[in-house]
Amino acid sequence: MRLLLLHSLxxxxxxxxxxxxxxxAIHGGAGTILxxxxxxxxxxxxxxxxxxxxxxxxxxxxxxxxAMDAVEAAILPMEDSPLFNAGHGAVLxxxxxxxxxxxxxxxxxxxxxxxxxxxxxxxxxxAARAVMERSPHVLLSGAGADTxxxxxxxxxxxxxxFETERRRRQLERAIAAQxxxxxxxxLKFGTVGCVALDQAGHLAAxxxxxxxxxxxxxxxxxxxxxxxxxxxxxxxxxxxGTGWGEFxxxxxxxxxxxxxxxxxxxxxxxxCDQVILEDLTAAGGSGGVIALDHAGRVAAPFNxxxxxxxxxxxxxRVEVHIYGDE
Amino acid sequence: MRLLLLHSLxxxxxxxxxxxxxxxAIHGGAGTILxxxxxxxxxxxxxxxxxxxxxxxxxxxxxxxxAMDAVEAAILPMEDSPLFNAGHGAVLxxxxxxxxxxxxxxxxxxxxxxxxxxxxxxxxxxAARAVMERSPHVLLSGAGADTxxxxxxxxxxxxxxFETERRRRQLERAIAAQxxxxxxxxLKFGTVGCVALDQAGHLAAxxxxxxxxxxxxxxxxxxxxxxxxxxxxxxxxxxxGTGWGEFxxxxxxxxxxxxxxxxxxxxxxxxCDQVILEDLTAAGGSGGVIALDHAGRVAAPFNxxxxxxxxxxxxxRVEVHIYGDE
Numbered sequence: 001m002r003l004l005l006l007h008s009l010x011x012x013x014x015x016x017x018x019x020x021x022x023x024x025a026i027h028g029g030a031g032t033i034l035x036x037x038x039x040x041x042x043x044x045x046x047x048x049x050x051x052x053x054x055x056x057x058x059x060x061x062x063x064x065x066x067a068m069d070a071v072e073a074a075i076l077p078m079e080d081s082p083l084f085n086a087g088h089g090a091v092l093x094x095x096x097x098x099x100x101x102x103x104x105x106x107x108x109x110x111x112x113x114x115x116x117x118x119x120x121x122x123x124x125x126x127a128a129r130a131v132m133e134r135s136p137h138v139l140l141s142g143a144g145a146d147t148x149x150x151x152x153x154x155x156x157x158x159x160x161x162f163e164t165e166r167r168r169r170q171l172e173r174a175i176a177a178q179x180x181x182x183x184x185x186x187l188k189f190g191t192v193g194c195v196a197l198d199q200a201g202h203l204a205a206x207x208x209x210x211x212x213x214x215x216x217x218x219x220x221x222x223x224x225x226x227x228x229x230x231x232x233x234x235x236x237x238x239x240x241g242t243g244w245g246e247f248x249x250x251x252x253x254x255x256x257x258x259x260x261x262x263x264x265x266x267x268x269x270x271x272c273d274q275v276i277l278e279d280l281t282a283a284g285g286s287g288g289v290i291a292l293d294h295a296g297r298v299a300a301p302f303n304x305x306x307x308x309x310x311x312x313x314x315x316x317r318v319e320v321h322i323y324g325d326e
Numbered sequence: 327m328r329l330l331l332l333h334s335l336x337x338x339x340x341x342x343x344x345x346x347x348x349x350x351a352i353h354g355g356a357g358t359i360l361x362x363x364x365x366x367x368x369x370x371x372x373x374x375x376x377x378x379x380x381x382x383x384x385x386x387x388x389x390x391x392x393a394m395d396a397v398e399a400a401i402l403p404m405e406d407s408p409l410f411n412a413g414h415g416a417v418l419x420x421x422x423x424x425x426x427x428x429x430x431x432x433x434x435x436x437x438x439x440x441x442x443x444x445x446x447x448x449x450x451x452x453a454a455r456a457v458m459e460r461s462p463h464v465l466l467s468g469a470g471a472d473t474x475x476x477x478x479x480x481x482x483x484x485x486x487x488f489e490t491e492r493r494r495r496q497l498e499r500a501i502a503a504q505x506x507x508x509x510x511x512x513l514k515f516g517t518v519g520c521v522a523l524d525q526a527g528h529l530a531a532x533x534x535x536x537x538x539x540x541x542x543x544x545x546x547x548x549x550x551x552x553x554x555x556x557x558x559x560x561x562x563x564x565x566x567g568t569g570w571g572e573f574x575x576x577x578x579x580x581x582x583x584x585x586x587x588x589x590x591x592x593x594x595x596x597x598c599d600q601v602i603l604e605d606l607t608a609a610g611g612s613g614g615v616i617a618l619d620h621a622g623r624v625a626a627p628f629n630x631x632x633x634x635x636x637x638x639x640x641x642x643r644v645e646v647h648i649y650g651d652e
Contacts (some may be wrong), residue, residue, distance in 0.1 A: 110576055116544075137545050138571075141544035148542075217470035219467075225551060225552075227551075227578035259581070
């Protein structure tokens with residue numbers, strides 16, 4: 001009997017941890033995403049794109065790759081997709097250009113890199129990673145950041161590569177609304193991001209965006225700001241945010257989730273709920289985060305009607321969601 | 327006897343708080359500041375400039391002005407002084423320009439504003455405040471931020487206004503050292519900052535800098551990054567940082583001090599010591615902060631040989647210090 005029990009325990013042990021668990025979560029932006037505004041075709045396209053990115057990142061983790069490699073692998077297809085406000089398909093500035101922001105953070109080393117306002121690097125997430133790994137800096141901006149990315153051999157494109165007809169029409173609508181004194185709140189969103197936990201137990205986070213439609217004056221949102229839009233620390237969590245960037249900066253949203261875990265002893269879910277559902281909401285801000293703790297638990301709170309999001313959990317289950325009620 | 331006791335208690339009460347206490351602290355940069363490197367004349371000039379700024383800010387508080395007004399009043403003379411790496415006297419970029427960063431945060435409202443890489447606004451701290459008060463944004467960058475500041479009526483100058491012969495020579499030395507493969511660590515510093523507590527019990531913080539000598543690629547340091555170089559929250563503290571900006575961004579230094587007080591229950595002094603003397607030092611970073619809590623207590627930890635710093639405490643005592651042993 002004792003032998004039998006021991007045997008079954010060993011079996012349970014083997015079944016539960018044949019290899020270290022890996023987890024990956026992504027978002028494709030939060031905002032006024034309602035069923036009545038998405039055609040069945042558009043909804044299917046978003047779900048397919050999210051699942052494609054999830055599997056691209058997760059494959060890296062399953063093959064033993066690093067969390068940072070997985071974050072990059074998941075974000076690249078979203079930067080290439082016209083569906084998301086990052087890379088190709090980014091929103092346009094008031095002057096009609098695309099100015100892109102991105103950041104990454106490595107929870108193992110505490111290293112971080114970011115670019116703000118780049119116009120010619122095809123994959124801003126790669127530029128952010130190059131800043132982290134191949135410069136003494138954390139944040140590079142504007143034409144200088146494009147120059148740096150070019151010097152690092154990253155693919156350069158004409159700014160027109162990023163532009164899509166849909167975003168041109170959005171800009172025209174935003175400028176017309178502004179002339180009427182209206183604020184089109186829905187045009188602030190669409191950022192993409194990823195958090196990952198690798199086989200070595202390391203966390204990483206990354207975020208990429210075109211920012212806010214009709215933005216002016218070199219406006220920078222939270223996405224390239226370490227502590228606001230992105231954070232990763234192996235001891236606590238990895239976080240990527242999406243939403244009204246100014247509120248995320250003023251609340252240091254990503255670092256605040258980490259800090260409530262590190263100093264307040266909260267769980268990831270508790271910290272996320274306090275920061276997003278309580279404090280951000282009370283301040284009048286809108287948006288959400290995807291977050292992942294060192295044990296592989298996922299949280300994805302948002303206070304908008306929807307958030308494009310998905311994850312592959314430690315058991316390999318794939319989930320993709322769009323609306324708030326699913 | 328009971329009446330007498332009551333009377334003396336009332337007297338004590340009156341003597342202790344004739345009016346709400348006001349406190350202001352500033353820094354003018356941390357770094358390798360050693361007695362053997364400063365002439366008696368230079369040291370006297372720094373002490374006089376620091377005291378001048380302290381009194382300018384403190385006078386606003388004594389007159390019943392806001393903490394934010396006091397922060398601006400204290401920083402303006404340091405931006406105008408050639409002694410500090412902010413405004414006139416800022417360090418030069420690799421290309422030989424001045425690109426200035428500044429930020430402010432209001433502990434009462436949680437509002438914040440910042441500019442990065444401005445070239446023509448004479449007082450970047452005023453531009454940061456204008457972003458907070460007169461735009462929907464937190465962070466504006468580059469030429470767009472200069473345009474915004476001009477539209478707001480802030481004084482514009484030619485970029486040459488900021489340049490001094492001393493900073494030109496520093497750039498030449500840095501470029502020559504770079505060609506030899508050396509790193510001149512002392513050229514990262516000189517940022518100015520201020521924290522203040524006003525009669526209404528509100529805190530505010532501000533930071534202004536030219537960044538790092540010989541900086542390239544549109545590098546942005548911690549000074550315009552809310553949570554890294556600047557933070558203010560009436561419930562905890564106001565913080566302004568100076569030092570090796572990349573380390574301050576990666577550690578979210580200013581917000582981390584706040585978070586250890588808010589969630590960990592630490593005092594200001596304990597939080598500052600952990601963040602600057604323990605964690606920043608262990609990570610290999612260098613610099614310091616000035617910080618002020620809601621009760622008017624000042625902390626000014628740094629791990630460099632010196633930090634230009636001073637404060638006027640709740641009793642009106644003026645202190646100005648430069649070296650680590652004073």
